[in-house]
Amino acid sequence: MSANFGSNNSQDVDINITPIIDCFTVLITFLLASASFLSIGFFEVTTPGNAVDAAQTEPDTELVVKVKANQIAEFREKGKKNGTLRFDLSKPESVKSLESELDTLKSNEYKLNQILVSADDEVGFESLSLVMGHLNRANLPVVVGEF
Amino acid sequence: MMKSRRRRLFQKHKAPKESGQMSLQITSMADIFTILLVFLLKGIASDALTISPSNGTRLPAGLNTTALSEPALQVELSEKGILIEKEFVADYKGFEKPFDERLSKEREKQKLIAKSNDTVKDDARAILLSDRNVPFSTMKTVLRMLAKNGYSEVKFGVIKE
Numbered sequence: 001m002s003a004n005f006g007s008n009n010s011q012d013v014d015i016n017i018t019p020i021i022d023c024f025t026v027l028i029t030f031l032l033a034s035a036s037f038l039s040i041g042f043f044e045v046t047t048p049g050n051a052v053d054a055a056q057t058e059p060d061t062e063l064v065v066k067v068k069a070n071q072i073a074e075f076r077e078k079g080k081k082n083g084t085l086r087f088d089l090s091k092p093e094s095v096k097s098l099e100s101e102l103d104t105l106k107s108n109e110y111k112l113n114q115i116l117v118s119a120d121d122e123v124g125f126e127s128l129s130l131v132m133g134h135l136n137r138a139n140l141p142v143v144v145g146e147f
Numbered sequence: 148m149m150k151s152r153r154r155r156l157f158q159k160h161k162a163p164k165e166s167g168q169m170s171l172q173i174t175s176m177a178d179i180f181t182i183l184l185v186f187l188l189k190g191i192a193s194d195a196l197t198i199s200p201s202n203g204t205r206l207p208a209g210l211n212t213t214a215l216s217e218p219a220l221q222v223e224l225s226e227k228g229i230l231i232e233k234e235f236v237a238d239y240k241g242f243e244k245p246f247d248e249r250l251s252k253e254r255e256k257q258k259l260i261a262k263s264n265d266t267v268k269d270d271a272r273a274i275l276l277s278d279r280n281v282p283f284s285t286m287k288t289v290l291r292m293l294a295k296n297g298y299s300e301v302k303f304g305v306i307k308e
Binding site: 017021024025028031032035036038039043045046047048049067118119120122123124125128129132133137144145146 | 173174176177180181183184187188190191197198199206207208209210211212213214215224274276277278279280281282283284286287290291293294298299300301302303304305306307308
């Protein structure tokens with residue numbers, strides 16, 4: 001008995017991959033249909049009366065942000081810095097001045113340690129999320145409720 | 148010997164018989180499909196904490212968001228009504244009572260699990276997926292009820308910008 005490794009009897013072996021392709025097509029279609037391509041991010045907020053850490057250290061300045069219709073954010077500052085400022089978030093220069101105002105309030109001079117956010121009753125979540133996105137830049141705890 | 152070799156060479160180069168059978172070259176397609184399949188399966192495996200809103204909810208876009216690290220109670224404010232853990236609870240007309248009852252049920256369930264399992268703790272976190280058109284008056288009530296039932300840390304879900 002001898003093994004014949006010669007090329008005389010060589011045969012071309014074709015693997016039938018058609019059923020594999022069928023399975024793959026079904027699987028890929030299913031996975032593509034069930035996949036979610038939206039990436040969801042989150043705003044962390046606390047409800048009023050539960051921001052314990054912020055309440056323990058008395059802030060020098062209190063900031064209440066009231067979201068109005070037409071993408072307007074109203075800053076009501078109390079304490080070391082007093083006053084009301086309005087920012088139109090549809091204008092880039094207004095967004096910049098909002099951010100610089102937040103930086104000022106966060107500084108050692110005013111020691112802002114939390115942001116209280118409220119809105120008019122008819123204001124939708126879309127406007128609120130727009131304002132919160134800019135406020136989150138300050139990296140301070142955000143309390144959402146009625147103030 | 149020489150003759151048979153020449154014949155074989157000649158056979159190799161002569162035109163193929165027109166048998167009427169066509170075979171598609173699908174090996175490359177199989178390769179592409181394999182890569183796609185691996186990519187999709189990998190995506191599913193890594194997104195274990197993927198949260199998705201139901202069909203009637205259109206989330207707004209938001210800047211400076213954070214990622215979700217741990218799962219929490221999912222409350223959804225869709226266009227038609229309120230859902231807890233993807234189960235419809237009530238529409239917006241007089242939703243307070245059924246919503247409150249359902250929340251306290253969820254809380255009790257959590258406490259019961261925490262009692263028998265030391266690794267599970269009372270969780271004060273909730274995820275709020277709200278439609279972009281839901282007014283703040285509704286959100287305010289929902290937040291108040293969440294706080295009343297011990298859910299004081301709320302995460303608002305938005306689409307990353």
